[in-house]
Amino acid sequence: MNAIMSPDELEAALRAVGAARYHDKHPFHRLLHAGKLNETQVRAWALNRYYYQAKIPAKDATLLARLEDPALRRAWRQRIVDHDGEREGDGGIERWLKLTDALGFERDYVIAGRGLLPATRFAVDAYVRFVGEKPLLDAIASSLTEMFSPGIIRDRVAGMLAGYDFVSKEALAYFDKRLTQAPRDADFALDYVKREARRPDQQQAAIAALTFKCDVLWAQLDALYFAYVEPGLVPPGAWVP
Amino acid sequence: MNAIMSPDELEAALRAVGAARYHDKHPFHRLLHAGKLNETQVRAWALNRYYYQAKIPAKDATLLARLEDPALRRAWRQRIVDHDGEREGDGGIERWLKLTDALGFERDYVIAGRGLLPATRFAVDAYVRFVGEKPLLDAIASSLTEMFSPGIIRDRVAGMLAGYDFVSKEALAYFDKRLTQAPRDADFALDYVKREARRPDQQQAAIAALTFKCDVLWAQLDALYFAYVEPGLVPPGAWVP
Numbered sequence: 001m002n003a004i005m006s007p008d009e010l011e012a013a014l015r016a017v018g019a020a021r022y023h024d025k026h027p028f029h030r031l032l033h034a035g036k037l038n039e040t041q042v043r044a045w046a047l048n049r050y051y052y053q054a055k056i057p058a059k060d061a062t063l064l065a066r067l068e069d070p071a072l073r074r075a076w077r078q079r080i081v082d083h084d085g086e087r088e089g090d091g092g093i094e095r096w097l098k099l100t101d102a103l104g105f106e107r108d109y110v111i112a113g114r115g116l117l118p119a120t121r122f123a124v125d126a127y128v129r130f131v132g133e134k135p136l137l138d139a140i141a142s143s144l145t146e147m148f149s150p151g152i153i154r155d156r157v158a159g160m161l162a163g164y165d166f167v168s169k170e171a172l173a174y175f176d177k178r179l180t181q182a183p184r185d186a187d188f189a190l191d192y193v194k195r196e197a198r199r200p201d202q203q204q205a206a207i208a209a210l211t212f213k214c215d216v217l218w219a220q221l222d223a224l225y226f227a228y229v230e231p232g233l234v235p236p237g238a239w240v241p
Numbered sequence: 242m243n244a245i246m247s248p249d250e251l252e253a254a255l256r257a258v259g260a261a262r263y264h265d266k267h268p269f270h271r272l273l274h275a276g277k278l279n280e281t282q283v284r285a286w287a288l289n290r291y292y293y294q295a296k297i298p299a300k301d302a303t304l305l306a307r308l309e310d311p312a313l314r315r316a317w318r319q320r321i322v323d324h325d326g327e328r329e330g331d332g333g334i335e336r337w338l339k340l341t342d343a344l345g346f347e348r349d350y351v352i353a354g355r356g357l358l359p360a361t362r363f364a365v366d367a368y369v370r371f372v373g374e375k376p377l378l379d380a381i382a383s384s385l386t387e388m389f390s391p392g393i394i395r396d397r398v399a400g401m402l403a404g405y406d407f408v409s410k411e412a413l414a415y416f417d418k419r420l421t422q423a424p425r426d427a428d429f430a431l432d433y434v435k436r437e438a439r440r441p442d443q444q445q446a447a448i449a450a451l452t453f454k455c456d457v458l459w460a461q462l463d464a465l466y467f468a469y470v471e472p473g474l475v476p477p478g479a480w481v482p
Contacts, residue, residue: 057306058306061305062302064305065306070324070335074326077325084314084315084318093311
Protein backbone atom coordinates (compact mmCIF):
# COMPACT_ATOMS: atom_id res chain seq x y z
CA MET A 1 0.00 0.00 0.00
CA ASN A 2 1.26 3.46 -0.90
CA ALA A 3 1.83 6.12 1.74
CA ILE A 4 -0.02 9.39 1.59
CA MET A 5 1.93 12.23 -0.04
CA SER A 6 1.84 15.93 0.73
CA PRO A 7 0.50 18.06 -2.15
CA ASP A 8 4.06 19.04 -3.06
CA GLU A 9 5.23 15.45 -3.00
CA LEU A 10 2.35 14.58 -5.29
CA GLU A 11 3.37 17.37 -7.67
CA ALA A 12 6.92 16.02 -7.69
CA ALA A 13 5.62 12.53 -8.48
CA LEU A 14 3.54 13.91 -11.34
CA ARG A 15 6.52 15.82 -12.71
CA ALA A 16 8.56 12.61 -12.54
CA VAL A 17 6.01 10.96 -14.86
CA GLY A 18 6.64 13.71 -17.39
CA ALA A 19 10.39 13.46 -17.00
CA ALA A 20 10.21 9.74 -17.77
CA ARG A 21 7.40 9.47 -20.30
CA TYR A 22 6.44 12.76 -21.95
CA HIS A 23 6.66 12.56 -25.74
CA ASP A 24 9.49 15.06 -26.03
CA LYS A 25 11.69 11.98 -25.56
CA HIS A 26 10.17 10.11 -28.48
CA PRO A 27 12.54 9.50 -31.42
CA PHE A 28 10.00 10.93 -33.86
CA HIS A 29 9.97 14.22 -31.99
CA ARG A 30 13.74 14.24 -31.71
CA LEU A 31 13.93 13.94 -35.49
CA LEU A 32 11.17 16.51 -36.04
CA HIS A 33 12.76 19.11 -33.81
CA ALA A 34 16.26 18.50 -35.14
CA GLY A 35 15.17 19.21 -38.72
CA LYS A 36 15.93 15.62 -39.71
CA LEU A 37 12.58 14.60 -41.15
CA ASN A 38 11.72 15.02 -44.81
CA GLU A 39 8.70 16.99 -45.97
CA THR A 40 6.52 13.88 -46.30
CA GLN A 41 7.22 12.91 -42.71
CA VAL A 42 6.43 16.40 -41.41
CA ARG A 43 3.22 16.40 -43.45
CA ALA A 44 2.19 13.02 -42.01
CA TRP A 45 2.75 14.35 -38.51
CA ALA A 46 0.62 17.46 -39.09
CA LEU A 47 -2.15 15.46 -40.77
CA ASN A 48 -2.41 12.92 -37.98
CA ARG A 49 -1.99 15.41 -35.17
CA TYR A 50 -4.94 17.35 -36.62
CA TYR A 51 -7.23 14.59 -35.39
CA TYR A 52 -5.95 15.04 -31.86
CA GLN A 53 -6.49 18.82 -32.07
CA ALA A 54 -9.96 18.38 -33.52
CA LYS A 55 -11.02 16.06 -30.70
CA ILE A 56 -9.79 18.27 -27.86
CA PRO A 57 -13.06 20.25 -27.66
CA ALA A 58 -14.97 16.94 -27.53
CA LYS A 59 -12.69 15.88 -24.68
CA ASP A 60 -13.18 19.16 -22.84
CA ALA A 61 -16.94 19.28 -23.39
CA THR A 62 -17.16 15.68 -22.15
CA LEU A 63 -15.40 16.78 -19.00
CA LEU A 64 -17.49 19.95 -18.78
CA ALA A 65 -20.64 17.81 -18.86
CA ARG A 66 -19.40 16.03 -15.72
CA LEU A 67 -18.43 19.10 -13.68
CA GLU A 68 -21.13 20.01 -11.18
CA ASP A 69 -19.72 23.34 -10.01
CA PRO A 70 -20.44 26.37 -12.24
CA ALA A 71 -17.14 28.00 -11.18
CA LEU A 72 -15.17 24.94 -12.30
CA ARG A 73 -17.17 24.85 -15.52
CA ARG A 74 -16.45 28.52 -16.23
CA ALA A 75 -12.72 27.87 -15.89
CA TRP A 76 -12.78 24.67 -17.94
CA ARG A 77 -14.91 26.05 -20.76
CA GLN A 78 -12.12 28.49 -21.68
CA ARG A 79 -10.29 25.50 -23.16
CA ILE A 80 -13.13 25.05 -25.64
CA VAL A 81 -13.08 28.75 -26.48
CA ASP A 82 -9.34 28.52 -27.12
CA HIS A 83 -9.74 25.66 -29.56
CA ASP A 84 -12.92 26.71 -31.35
CA GLY A 85 -12.27 30.46 -31.25
CA GLU A 86 -14.72 33.31 -30.96
CA ARG A 87 -15.68 33.37 -34.63
CA GLU A 88 -15.07 31.71 -37.98
CA GLY A 89 -11.34 31.64 -38.76
CA ASP A 90 -10.32 31.89 -35.11
CA GLY A 91 -9.12 29.31 -32.58
CA GLY A 92 -6.58 26.53 -32.20
CA ILE A 93 -8.17 24.10 -34.66
CA GLU A 94 -8.20 26.77 -37.33
CA ARG A 95 -4.55 27.56 -36.58
CA TRP A 96 -3.69 23.89 -36.98
CA LEU A 97 -5.47 23.90 -40.36
CA LYS A 98 -3.28 26.83 -41.38
CA LEU A 99 -0.33 24.51 -40.79
CA THR A 100 -1.85 21.70 -42.88
CA ASP A 101 -2.73 24.33 -45.54
CA ALA A 102 0.90 25.44 -45.59
CA LEU A 103 1.98 21.83 -45.95
CA GLY A 104 -0.19 21.44 -49.05
CA PHE A 105 -3.20 19.49 -47.81
CA GLU A 106 -6.76 20.20 -48.91
CA ARG A 107 -8.84 21.17 -45.89
CA ASP A 108 -11.66 18.77 -46.73
CA TYR A 109 -9.20 15.90 -46.77
CA VAL A 110 -7.71 16.83 -43.41
CA ILE A 111 -11.08 17.43 -41.73
CA ALA A 112 -12.60 14.21 -43.06
CA GLY A 113 -9.75 12.23 -41.47
CA ARG A 114 -9.63 9.78 -44.35
CA GLY A 115 -5.86 9.52 -44.43
CA LEU A 116 -5.35 9.02 -40.71
CA LEU A 117 -3.32 6.20 -39.28
CA PRO A 118 -5.81 3.96 -37.45
CA ALA A 119 -3.58 4.08 -34.37
CA THR A 120 -4.03 7.87 -34.22
CA ARG A 121 -7.77 7.45 -34.03
CA PHE A 122 -7.56 4.65 -31.47
CA ALA A 123 -5.30 6.62 -29.15
CA VAL A 124 -7.23 9.88 -29.37
CA ASP A 125 -10.62 8.21 -28.97
CA ALA A 126 -9.29 6.34 -25.94
CA TYR A 127 -8.42 9.70 -24.38
CA VAL A 128 -11.93 11.11 -24.94
CA ARG A 129 -13.45 7.94 -23.46
CA PHE A 130 -11.10 8.03 -20.48
CA VAL A 131 -12.22 11.56 -19.66
CA GLY A 132 -15.86 10.50 -19.92
CA GLU A 133 -15.65 7.33 -17.87
CA LYS A 134 -12.97 7.66 -15.21
CA PRO A 135 -13.43 9.45 -11.89
CA LEU A 136 -13.36 13.20 -12.36
CA LEU A 137 -10.05 13.52 -10.55
CA ASP A 138 -8.41 11.11 -13.00
CA ALA A 139 -10.04 12.89 -15.94
CA ILE A 140 -8.60 16.22 -14.82
CA ALA A 141 -5.20 14.72 -13.97
CA SER A 142 -4.97 13.32 -17.49
CA SER A 143 -4.75 16.89 -18.80
CA LEU A 144 -1.55 17.54 -16.88
CA THR A 145 0.73 16.83 -19.81
CA GLU A 146 0.21 20.55 -20.35
CA MET A 147 2.67 21.08 -17.50
CA PHE A 148 5.36 19.84 -19.84
CA SER A 149 4.32 21.41 -23.13
CA PRO A 150 5.96 24.87 -23.09
CA GLY A 151 9.41 23.27 -23.26
CA ILE A 152 8.57 21.03 -26.18
CA ILE A 153 6.82 23.87 -28.00
CA ARG A 154 9.83 26.16 -27.76
CA ASP A 155 12.11 23.37 -29.04
CA ARG A 156 9.66 22.53 -31.81
CA VAL A 157 9.17 26.03 -33.16
CA ALA A 158 12.86 26.87 -33.06
CA GLY A 159 13.86 23.50 -34.51
CA MET A 160 11.27 23.46 -37.27
CA LEU A 161 12.01 27.01 -38.39
CA ALA A 162 15.72 26.27 -38.48
CA GLY A 163 15.35 22.85 -40.08
CA TYR A 164 12.62 23.09 -42.71
CA ASP A 165 12.45 25.71 -45.44
CA PHE A 166 8.85 24.62 -46.18
CA VAL A 167 7.68 25.71 -42.67
CA SER A 168 7.11 29.40 -41.90
CA LYS A 169 6.57 31.23 -38.62
CA GLU A 170 2.95 31.94 -39.68
CA ALA A 171 2.30 28.25 -40.25
CA LEU A 172 3.36 27.58 -36.65
CA ALA A 173 1.04 30.22 -35.14
CA TYR A 174 -0.83 27.48 -33.26
CA PHE A 175 2.11 27.04 -30.93
CA ASP A 176 2.51 30.72 -30.02
CA LYS A 177 -0.92 30.74 -28.36
CA ARG A 178 -0.29 27.48 -26.55
CA LEU A 179 2.73 29.01 -24.79
CA THR A 180 0.35 31.11 -22.68
CA GLN A 181 -2.77 28.91 -22.73
CA ALA A 182 -1.14 25.66 -21.65
CA PRO A 183 0.51 26.97 -18.45
CA ARG A 184 -2.72 28.69 -17.37
CA ASP A 185 -4.68 25.45 -17.92
CA ALA A 186 -2.01 23.31 -16.32
CA ASP A 187 -1.85 25.51 -13.22
CA PHE A 188 -5.60 25.24 -12.76
CA ALA A 189 -5.64 21.46 -13.20
CA LEU A 190 -2.58 20.93 -11.01
CA ASP A 191 -4.13 22.99 -8.20
CA TYR A 192 -7.29 20.92 -8.50
CA VAL A 193 -5.42 17.61 -8.37
CA LYS A 194 -3.20 18.66 -5.45
CA ARG A 195 -6.26 19.82 -3.53
CA GLU A 196 -8.62 16.93 -4.29
CA ALA A 197 -6.28 13.90 -4.33
CA ARG A 198 -6.17 13.40 -0.58
CA ARG A 199 -6.14 9.65 -0.20
CA PRO A 200 -3.23 7.45 -1.32
CA ASP A 201 -5.45 5.61 -3.84
CA GLN A 202 -6.53 8.93 -5.36
CA GLN A 203 -2.96 10.13 -5.59
CA GLN A 204 -1.90 6.91 -7.31
CA ALA A 205 -4.88 7.20 -9.67
CA ALA A 206 -3.85 10.75 -10.62
CA ILE A 207 -0.32 9.53 -11.38
CA ALA A 208 -1.77 6.65 -13.41
CA ALA A 209 -4.02 9.04 -15.33
CA LEU A 210 -1.08 11.22 -16.30
CA THR A 211 0.87 8.10 -17.28
CA PHE A 212 -2.07 7.00 -19.43
CA LYS A 213 -2.12 10.39 -21.15
CA CYS A 214 1.61 10.20 -21.84
CA ASP A 215 0.90 6.82 -23.45
CA VAL A 216 -1.80 8.41 -25.63
CA LEU A 217 0.70 10.96 -26.95
CA TRP A 218 3.54 8.45 -27.26
CA ALA A 219 1.44 5.92 -29.19
CA GLN A 220 0.62 8.51 -31.85
CA LEU A 221 4.33 9.04 -32.49
CA ASP A 222 5.06 5.31 -32.51
CA ALA A 223 2.51 4.94 -35.30
CA LEU A 224 4.00 7.83 -37.27
CA TYR A 225 7.52 6.46 -36.87
CA PHE A 226 6.45 2.98 -37.93
CA ALA A 227 4.51 4.15 -40.98
CA TYR A 228 6.67 7.01 -42.23
CA VAL A 229 10.19 6.60 -40.81
CA GLU A 230 11.10 3.03 -40.13
CA PRO A 231 10.18 0.44 -41.33
CA GLY A 232 7.95 2.80 -43.31
CA LEU A 233 4.98 0.47 -43.68
CA VAL A 234 1.96 2.65 -44.30
CA PRO A 235 -1.21 0.84 -43.18
CA PRO A 236 -3.91 0.21 -45.82
CA GLY A 237 -5.99 3.33 -46.38
CA ALA A 238 -3.63 5.73 -44.63
CA TRP A 239 -2.15 8.74 -46.40
CA VAL A 240 0.48 7.99 -49.03
CA PRO A 241 2.21 11.05 -50.47
CA MET B 242 -44.71 5.17 -44.18
CA ASN B 243 -44.71 8.92 -43.72
CA ALA B 244 -44.42 11.28 -46.68
CA ILE B 245 -41.58 13.75 -46.86
CA MET B 246 -42.42 17.26 -45.61
CA SER B 247 -41.10 20.58 -46.80
CA PRO B 248 -39.06 22.46 -44.17
CA ASP B 249 -42.06 24.68 -43.44
CA GLU B 250 -44.39 21.70 -43.10
CA LEU B 251 -41.92 20.21 -40.66
CA GLU B 252 -41.90 23.43 -38.66
CA ALA B 253 -45.71 23.37 -38.57
CA ALA B 254 -45.66 19.76 -37.35
CA LEU B 255 -43.17 20.69 -34.61
CA ARG B 256 -45.30 23.63 -33.54
CA ALA B 257 -48.31 21.30 -33.39
CA VAL B 258 -46.45 19.18 -30.84
CA GLY B 259 -46.07 22.25 -28.66
CA ALA B 260 -49.70 23.23 -29.11
CA ALA B 261 -50.77 19.81 -27.90
CA ARG B 262 -48.18 18.88 -25.29
CA TYR B 263 -46.12 21.83 -24.01
CA HIS B 264 -46.34 22.16 -20.25
CA ASP B 265 -48.15 25.49 -20.32
CA LYS B 266 -51.29 23.30 -20.49
CA HIS B 267 -50.43 21.37 -17.35
CA PRO B 268 -52.82 21.95 -14.44
CA PHE B 269 -49.90 22.71 -12.11
CA HIS B 270 -48.79 25.57 -14.34
CA ARG B 271 -52.35 26.83 -14.71
CA LEU B 272 -52.56 27.05 -10.92
CA LEU B 273 -49.07 28.57 -10.62
CA HIS B 274 -49.72 31.27 -13.15
CA ALA B 275 -53.21 32.05 -11.84
CA GLY B 276 -51.89 32.77 -8.36
CA LYS B 277 -53.79 29.78 -6.97
CA LEU B 278 -50.97 27.86 -5.36
CA ASN B 279 -49.96 28.38 -1.75
CA GLU B 280 -46.44 29.35 -0.75
CA THR B 281 -45.44 25.75 -0.02
CA GLN B 282 -46.47 24.65 -3.48
CA VAL B 283 -44.56 27.49 -5.14
CA ARG B 284 -41.52 26.64 -3.04
CA ALA B 285 -41.74 22.96 -4.05
CA TRP B 286 -41.86 23.99 -7.70
CA ALA B 287 -38.80 26.26 -7.41
CA LEU B 288 -36.84 23.63 -5.45
CA ASN B 289 -37.50 20.85 -7.93
CA ARG B 290 -37.09 22.98 -11.01
CA TYR B 291 -33.64 23.99 -9.73
CA TYR B 292 -32.44 20.49 -10.56
CA TYR B 293 -33.54 20.93 -14.16
CA GLN B 294 -31.74 24.29 -14.35
CA ALA B 295 -28.60 22.88 -12.79
CA LYS B 296 -28.42 20.02 -15.30
CA ILE B 297 -28.89 22.18 -18.40
CA PRO B 298 -25.14 22.89 -18.75
CA ALA B 299 -24.48 19.14 -18.45
CA LYS B 300 -27.03 18.58 -21.22
CA ASP B 301 -25.48 21.27 -23.41
CA ALA B 302 -21.90 20.18 -22.78
CA THR B 303 -22.93 16.59 -23.59
CA LEU B 304 -24.28 17.85 -26.89
CA LEU B 305 -21.23 20.08 -27.42
CA ALA B 306 -19.01 17.02 -27.03
CA ARG B 307 -20.82 15.42 -29.98
CA LEU B 308 -20.72 18.37 -32.39
CA GLU B 309 -17.93 18.04 -34.92
CA ASP B 310 -18.17 21.49 -36.51
CA PRO B 311 -16.42 24.35 -34.61
CA ALA B 312 -19.01 26.86 -35.93
CA LEU B 313 -21.87 24.80 -34.50
CA ARG B 314 -19.95 24.41 -31.25
CA ARG B 315 -19.38 28.17 -30.98
CA ALA B 316 -23.12 28.77 -31.32
CA TRP B 317 -24.09 26.00 -28.92
CA ARG B 318 -21.56 26.88 -26.25
CA GLN B 319 -23.36 30.21 -25.66
CA ARG B 320 -26.05 28.21 -23.88
CA ILE B 321 -23.48 27.11 -21.31
CA VAL B 322 -22.27 30.68 -20.91
CA ASP B 323 -25.87 31.81 -20.33
CA HIS B 324 -26.41 29.27 -17.58
CA ASP B 325 -23.04 29.40 -15.86
CA GLY B 326 -22.38 33.10 -16.40
CA GLU B 327 -19.12 34.93 -16.95
CA ARG B 328 -18.14 35.07 -13.28
CA GLU B 329 -19.21 34.10 -9.77
CA GLY B 330 -22.72 35.40 -9.09
CA ASP B 331 -23.68 35.56 -12.77
CA GLY B 332 -25.72 33.25 -15.01
CA GLY B 333 -29.05 31.47 -15.11
CA ILE B 334 -28.33 28.95 -12.37
CA GLU B 335 -27.36 31.76 -10.02
CA ARG B 336 -30.53 33.64 -10.93
CA TRP B 337 -32.57 30.55 -10.14
CA LEU B 338 -30.85 30.34 -6.75
CA LYS B 339 -31.92 33.94 -6.12
CA LEU B 340 -35.48 32.70 -6.51
CA THR B 341 -34.98 29.82 -4.08
CA ASP B 342 -33.21 32.28 -1.72
CA ALA B 343 -36.25 34.56 -1.89
CA LEU B 344 -38.49 31.59 -1.14
CA GLY B 345 -36.55 30.85 2.04
CA PHE B 346 -34.38 27.85 1.10
CA GLU B 347 -30.79 27.45 2.21
CA ARG B 348 -28.54 27.30 -0.85
CA ASP B 349 -26.71 24.22 0.35
CA TYR B 350 -29.99 22.37 0.66
CA VAL B 351 -31.11 23.35 -2.84
CA ILE B 352 -27.77 22.57 -4.48
CA ALA B 353 -27.40 19.20 -2.75
CA GLY B 354 -30.78 18.15 -4.17
CA ARG B 355 -31.67 16.22 -1.04
CA GLY B 356 -35.33 17.27 -1.02
CA LEU B 357 -36.02 16.54 -4.68
CA LEU B 358 -38.90 14.42 -5.83
CA PRO B 359 -37.35 11.28 -7.34
CA ALA B 360 -39.45 11.79 -10.48
CA THR B 361 -37.74 15.15 -11.03
CA ARG B 362 -34.37 13.47 -11.08
CA PHE B 363 -35.55 10.63 -13.31
CA ALA B 364 -37.05 12.96 -15.90
CA VAL B 365 -34.12 15.38 -16.00
CA ASP B 366 -31.51 12.63 -16.10
CA ALA B 367 -33.44 10.98 -18.95
CA TYR B 368 -33.13 14.23 -20.89
CA VAL B 369 -29.35 14.43 -20.43
CA ARG B 370 -29.03 10.77 -21.47
CA PHE B 371 -31.25 11.31 -24.52
CA VAL B 372 -29.01 14.12 -25.70
CA GLY B 373 -25.93 11.94 -25.23
CA GLU B 374 -27.25 8.80 -26.90
CA LYS B 375 -29.71 9.68 -29.66
CA PRO B 376 -28.71 10.84 -33.15
CA LEU B 377 -27.51 14.42 -33.11
CA LEU B 378 -30.55 15.62 -35.03
CA ASP B 379 -32.88 14.22 -32.36
CA ALA B 380 -30.67 15.68 -29.61
CA ILE B 381 -30.92 19.15 -31.14
CA ALA B 382 -34.64 18.79 -31.89
CA SER B 383 -35.27 17.97 -28.23
CA SER B 384 -34.25 21.53 -27.36
CA LEU B 385 -37.08 22.99 -29.42
CA THR B 386 -39.42 23.45 -26.47
CA GLU B 387 -37.65 26.81 -26.35
CA MET B 388 -39.83 27.82 -29.32
CA PHE B 389 -42.75 27.83 -26.91
CA SER B 390 -41.18 29.33 -23.81
CA PRO B 391 -41.55 33.11 -24.31
CA GLY B 392 -45.34 32.82 -24.03
CA ILE B 393 -45.25 30.75 -20.86
CA ILE B 394 -42.61 33.02 -19.32
CA ARG B 395 -44.66 36.17 -19.88
CA ASP B 396 -47.75 34.49 -18.36
CA ARG B 397 -45.68 33.20 -15.47
CA VAL B 398 -43.99 36.45 -14.51
CA ALA B 399 -47.19 38.49 -14.79
CA GLY B 400 -49.26 35.85 -13.00
CA MET B 401 -46.80 35.24 -10.18
CA LEU B 402 -46.24 38.94 -9.50
CA ALA B 403 -49.99 39.52 -9.42
CA GLY B 404 -50.82 36.39 -7.46
CA TYR B 405 -48.13 35.98 -4.79
CA ASP B 406 -47.02 38.68 -2.39
CA PHE B 407 -44.01 36.53 -1.41
CA VAL B 408 -42.58 36.74 -4.99
CA SER B 409 -40.80 39.91 -6.17
CA LYS B 410 -39.71 41.05 -9.62
CA GLU B 411 -36.07 40.63 -8.55
CA ALA B 412 -36.70 37.03 -7.55
CA LEU B 413 -37.95 36.32 -11.07
CA ALA B 414 -34.91 37.84 -12.81
CA TYR B 415 -34.12 34.43 -14.31
CA PHE B 416 -37.06 34.73 -16.66
CA ASP B 417 -36.20 38.20 -18.00
CA LYS B 418 -33.01 36.87 -19.54
CA ARG B 419 -34.72 33.85 -20.99
CA LEU B 420 -37.07 36.07 -23.00
CA THR B 421 -34.15 36.98 -25.26
CA GLN B 422 -31.97 33.87 -24.88
CA ALA B 423 -34.63 31.26 -25.65
CA PRO B 424 -35.79 32.67 -29.01
CA ARG B 425 -32.19 33.06 -30.20
CA ASP B 426 -31.44 29.44 -29.22
CA ALA B 427 -34.71 28.16 -30.64
CA ASP B 428 -34.16 29.91 -33.98
CA PHE B 429 -30.74 28.34 -34.30
CA ALA B 430 -31.97 24.84 -33.44
CA LEU B 431 -35.06 25.12 -35.63
CA ASP B 432 -32.95 26.19 -38.61
CA TYR B 433 -30.67 23.23 -37.99
CA VAL B 434 -33.55 20.75 -37.78
CA LYS B 435 -35.33 22.14 -40.86
CA ARG B 436 -32.07 21.97 -42.81
CA GLU B 437 -30.83 18.56 -41.67
CA ALA B 438 -34.05 16.53 -41.35
CA ARG B 439 -34.39 15.66 -45.02
CA ARG B 440 -35.68 12.11 -44.97
CA PRO B 441 -39.16 11.18 -43.66
CA ASP B 442 -37.65 9.01 -40.90
CA GLN B 443 -35.48 11.92 -39.74
CA GLN B 444 -38.44 14.27 -39.73
CA GLN B 445 -40.49 11.83 -37.67
CA ALA B 446 -37.55 11.37 -35.30
CA ALA B 447 -37.31 15.14 -34.80
CA ILE B 448 -41.03 15.29 -33.97
CA ALA B 449 -40.61 12.34 -31.60
CA ALA B 450 -37.66 14.05 -29.92
CA LEU B 451 -39.67 17.19 -29.27
CA THR B 452 -42.54 15.05 -27.99
CA PHE B 453 -40.12 13.29 -25.64
CA LYS B 454 -38.88 16.63 -24.33
CA CYS B 455 -42.45 17.79 -23.72
CA ASP B 456 -42.90 14.57 -21.71
CA VAL B 457 -39.79 15.42 -19.67
CA LEU B 458 -41.26 18.80 -18.71
CA TRP B 459 -44.77 17.45 -18.19
CA ALA B 460 -43.63 14.59 -15.93
CA GLN B 461 -41.95 17.05 -13.58
CA LEU B 462 -45.24 18.86 -13.09
CA ASP B 463 -47.18 15.62 -12.66
CA ALA B 464 -44.89 14.74 -9.79
CA LEU B 465 -45.26 18.19 -8.20
CA TYR B 466 -49.04 18.04 -8.54
CA PHE B 467 -49.20 14.56 -7.05
CA ALA B 468 -46.94 15.35 -4.10
CA TYR B 469 -47.94 18.91 -3.25
CA VAL B 470 -51.45 19.55 -4.69
CA GLU B 471 -53.54 16.44 -4.96
CA PRO B 472 -53.53 13.85 -3.49
CA GLY B 473 -50.61 15.52 -1.72
CA LEU B 474 -48.60 12.39 -1.01
CA VAL B 475 -44.98 13.47 -0.57
CA PRO B 476 -42.64 10.57 -1.41
CA PRO B 477 -40.28 9.37 1.36
CA GLY B 478 -37.27 11.66 1.59
CA ALA B 479 -38.69 14.51 -0.47
CA TRP B 480 -39.03 18.01 0.94
CA VAL B 481 -41.72 18.50 3.56
CA PRO B 482 -42.29 22.12 4.54
